[in-house]
Amino acid sequence: MRINLVLELLDSPGQLVKALEPISVYGANLVTVIHKRDYKNENGKVPVQLTLEGEHEDLKKVVDRFEELGFSIIELDGVVRKEKITTIFFGHIVDQDLRDTMDRINELDGVEIVAFDIKLNGEEKSTALINIEADIGKKQIVFDKIAEIAEEKELLVINEV
Known part of the structure; x- marks a missing residue:
C-alpha cells in the first residue's frame, strides 16, 4: 500500500529527522520526501510532502505517531485534513x-x-x-x-x- 501526505514541521534543525523516525520504527518505506523550506508560513512551519509504502496497519501506526508527536497532517492521500x-x-x-x-x-x-x-x-x-x-x-x-x-x-x- 502507498500513501501520500503533507506534514507541517517547524523550520528548525532536527525536525525533519524527528518526523522520519516513525517511518523506520514501524517498518514503512520512504519513497519520496519533498521538504519545501521556501514556503514557510507565518508560524515558522514548512510543508513536507512524503510518500510512504508499507502494510496498511504499519502506515496507520506511522500516521498515528505523527499526530502523537504534534505534527500537523494537512493532507492525506489528496484529502485536505x-x-x-x-x-x-x-x-x-x-x-x-x-x-x-x-x-x-x-x-x-x-x-x-x-x-x-x-x-x-x-x-x-x-x-x-x-x-x-x-x-x-x-x-x-x-x-x-x-x-x-x-x-x-x-x-x-x-x-x-
Whole structure:
C-alpha cells in the first residue's frame, strides 16, 4: 500500500529527522520526501510532502505517531485534513481576559490557535490577528464560538470570507 501526505514541521534543525523516525520504527518505506523550506508560513512551519509504502496497519501506526508527536497532517492521500482560519478581534482585548478567549477557542475539539498577534495602542482599543487550524468541517463551529466570545466581551470581530 502507498500513501501520500503533507506534514507541517517547524523550520528548525532536527525536525525533519524527528518526523522520519516513525517511518523506520514501524517498518514503512520512504519513497519520496519533498521538504519545501521556501514556503514557510507565518508560524515558522514548512510543508513536507512524503510518500510512504508499507502494510496498511504499519502506515496507520506511522500516521498515528505523527499526530502523537504534534505534527500537523494537512493532507492525506489528496484529502485536505486541516483548514486555516484567520480572524481579527478589535476592542479592549487584554482587559477582557485574553487567556480566557484563547482557552475557549482551543477547547473546541480539533481546533487550535497556531498564532495570536496583538497590536496594543496604549489605553486605546487593541487589534488581535488570530490564526487557527481546524479539522475539515469545523469552520462554522469556530466562527460560532468566536461570535459568542466577541458578543460577550463586546469585541468587534472580522472573519475571513
